[in-house]
Amino acid sequence: MSWTRKILRVNLSKGTCTPEALNMDWAKAYLGQRGLASKYLVEEVDPTCDALGPDNKLIMATGPLTGTMASTAGRYSVVCKSPLTGAIAASNSGGFLGAEMKFAGWDMIIFEGKSEKPVYLLMQDDKVELRSADAIWGKSAWETDDILHATHQDPQMRIACIGRTAEAGCLYAAVMNDKHRAAGRSGVGTVMASKNLKAVAIRGTGGIGNLEDAKKFMDAVDAGKQVLADGAVTGQGLPIYGTQVLMNVINGVGGLPAHNMRDVGFEGAGDISAEAMAEPRKSDGKPNLTTNAGCFACTIACGRISTVDKTHFSVKDKPQYHGASGGLEYEAAWALGADTGVSDLDALTYVNFLCNEDGFDPITFGATVAAAMEMFGDGDLTTDDTDGIELKFGSAEALVAITELLVTGEGFAKDLGQGSKRLCDKYKRPELSMTVKSQEFPAYDPRGIQGIGLNYATSNRGACHLRGYTVASEVLGIPVKTEQNDAEGKPELVKAFQDATAVVDSAGLCLFTTFAWGMDNIAPQIDAACEGDWSVEGCLEAGERIWNMERIFNQAAGFTADDDKLPKRMLNEAIKGGPTDGQVSRLGEMLPKYYEIRGWNPQGEVTAETRKRLSL
Amino acid sequence: MKMYIEFYASLMKYLPPGNSRFRREVKVEDSLKLNRLIECYHISPEEAHLVLVNGHYIYHEDRPNRKLIEGDVVSIWPPVAGG
Known part of the structure; x- marks a missing residue:
């Protein structure tokens, strides 16, 4: 269906799950997902509320094309007021959860209030209920995913959840789904944790129908897929090299920030680039990149699946990280790498695994570590502050140690988990926070x-x-x-x-x-699927x-x-x-x-x- | 004259043998035009999407007349993107 025309309102304070009709006047003005969920938020939430209080709401929303055969139509967004910025947050994720929500028959879920005890939402088509999260609270996002799949004995169940950093109050925690995909920015996971909501587990068995003009829609979808296949970037560049191909490009044009944006240009860029990810390693002859991967209905498949060298210091005693998992994307590689001065591809890949495993934004995290490294170099921070970690630019050992510390939520992790704005304010170097509205820059100077x-x-x-x-x-x-x-x-x-x-x-x-697509490729797909002027x-x-x-x-x-x-x-x-x-x-x-x-x-x-x- | 070429992503296959991952020092005729250099390495105009000389983008229409000088670094990418 384009819109299922049905939303679920979950009042966590009362423990109730109530279906309601989608406001179609709003849908025809704000489309879906980010726009439509933001409309609900604007109408229902006081903009001055405490982002981590019960008056904030957390909305998980699909778009009208989510779950259809349109290429890449698997996206969903998490919308709320951000605890990191105090501004509106809308974080977008791929994977398979969004489509599953549609198959279960829902356009969006609005979570309001706060549960007295940790819970998760179980959604199986029309059957929805809140269940105790006692068995998963305190677990990583990966463990939570595994436990819920085992509990419900359904390998096709799709799960969105938070990890331990969200529970510890890290202000840039993500909502993870399908283990490796993230609604990553602005701390939407922290808001989920503030509501004592650990996970959303969805299984939908319905089909897709109710398209405004099904024949016209499929024609537009086919035409769109052809454009993506013929496009050099979407047909070849992204599936082969992923977003990481940008590392050398942006460095080459003088746009790659490094060392907390003190410098532009990073001499280690080539060593952490897409090209480097494809090179065989000395230890086992295998490259960092195992394969590419696609989200629901995607005909591009830019995702990276990677391994860390088993002999690398970061994982040699940790066999649980020896398998293939979600690999480096450009933004993560920049923030964790160039911005901290670390050019150790295996260390970055391992740290990226940890970002996925416990659900935190690698951009804000990496940039916050970079700010801390600059303060450490200037003497504003010492090992007395950093739990003994020599937080120097370029140190892979320090990056690995500080990331493992963040996951614990202990000691210096409490400062790091606040993001660079609050960290730099605390240590009286506010000018070293590379942020706008308290959120860290991505990888372009x-x-x-x-x-x-x-x-x-x-x-x-x-x-x-x-x-x-x-x-x-x-x-x-x-x-x-x-x-x-x-x-x-x-x-x-x-x-x-x-x-x-x-x-x-x-x-x-x-x-x-x-x-590859312009609005003249996108609009016909929306227009054929949806009521209204698109x-x-x-x-x-x-x-x-x-x-x-x-x-x-x-x-x-x-x-x-x-x-x-x-x-x-x-x-x-x-x-x-x-x-x-x-x-x-x-x-x-x-x-x-x-x-x-x-x-x-x-x-x-x-x-x-x-x-x-x-x-x- | 001596200059440097850098080929990235799928264009790495056009690099002559050498030790560096992306870069080669090459000897070319003085005042060689940029387009001619690209042709020498059998890179098609469609493949030579992003062409930089010393980090500055050179538009397609300027490539035939762009003279290279000693020490120039020419960097070439196929169509790529990310984000």
Whole structure:
């Protein structure tokens, strides 16, 4: 079905599970997943509430195409107010859980209140119930997945859950699903833990129907799949090399930050790149990369399945990590690697396993470790603070030790688990936190790639590349090449990417399709499946509406134009050496124009006219 | 003159034998044009998607007339993306 038109409301305080009809007026304006769940959140949650209190809600939502045969149509999002940023959070994940929720007959699940004791939700088609999580509370995400599968004796059950870091209060804990996929950013897992909700276990046996025009839909889907197959990036580049192929590209163009973004350019980039992952190891002749992998209905299959060298110091006495598991993606490899100065591919792969096993965001974690390393180098932190760990840039041993410590939630892990903003504030070096709205940057330096800096500054969930991936145009030439060092034209580029991304994130599709698909490929699939106007123009208007709705939530939560800023390092400390030598972010040139084309006033507030135009 | 070539991802197969993972020092005629260099290694225009000289992107239309000089580093990728 496009929309099942049915949602489940779970009141954890009362222990009740209540089906309700989907609000179709909202669905026709906000599509699904990120957009529609955010609409429910905006209507039901006070933006000023405590993100970890019972008044916050946690919404798991599919898109109208989730579960269909459209390529990559397996996505779902977790939406809530973020404990890391205080802003709206919408974290997107692939795997198979989203489609399973659809097969069970539900568009979304709204969790509200807080359970007195740890519970998990069991959803088997129409049968839904809360069960005691006594047997899984305190377990890792991987153990939880295994125990629930064993308990219910159903290998096809799909599970989303939190690990031990969420339970320990780490502010950037993820909601893991299918073991290796994550709704990773902004601490959505921490909110789940705050509700004493350990897991959601879903089995659906229903089919897909109720498409607005099934024949037209299948024609549009077939045409879309052909475009992906013919596209050099989606047909060859991503399945063979994965996202990690970017490591050398971004380093080559002078856009790869290193050492807590103190430097741009990392000499170890080649050693932790996609190409290195494919090289046979000396010890056993096998490469780090075992195979690629795809999520539900995906015809790209960019996922990485990797192994760590069994003789490597990190795992030699830990046979449980000798098997193949979710491998490095570019963002994780950058944050855990280049940003910390670590170029040991096996160490990074092992640490990435731990991020999956216990469910925490490798970007924020890696960047927080990098900030701690810079403070350690400057003498602001000593081994007395770090539980004896020599937290030096480039030390794989330190990275492994600090990651294992984080999972325990003990000692310095309590500081690390707060993210770099709070960590740097505590140790009186606030300027060393590389964040926007308290969320850490991903793997592109805003001094070397101008548009992505504007996107970071204005992203509704804090620094994030996935809100408007202008790198596609500024570096990779998709759909057309723009100059990475130009500020002119970037406000328009950023707005276009942000609005289009909001559509993809609300449809049930993966953003990576946009390396081959334009909105003229996406809109016909949505339009054939769904009631309403889902022409290209209709889709883009919905995207703009979703963006502005998120902005209005953040304004009500207390965010102002003063929060649309980059750290001083990005504005004042020029890049030294390389092709972007001498550059700083020219955010100040871009931001006023961005506000103007958004239809906001000079203070960055959504105006009455814009609200009216977008029916907000 | 001496210069450097760097081929990445699926283009690594075009690298002459050598020890470095991506880079080779090569001797070429003075003032060689960028497009000619790419042709010398049998890399098709479709494969040579992202072409940098010393880290700076060179547009397709500028490649035929772009003269290379001693010490230049030419880096080439096929169409790739990630995020």
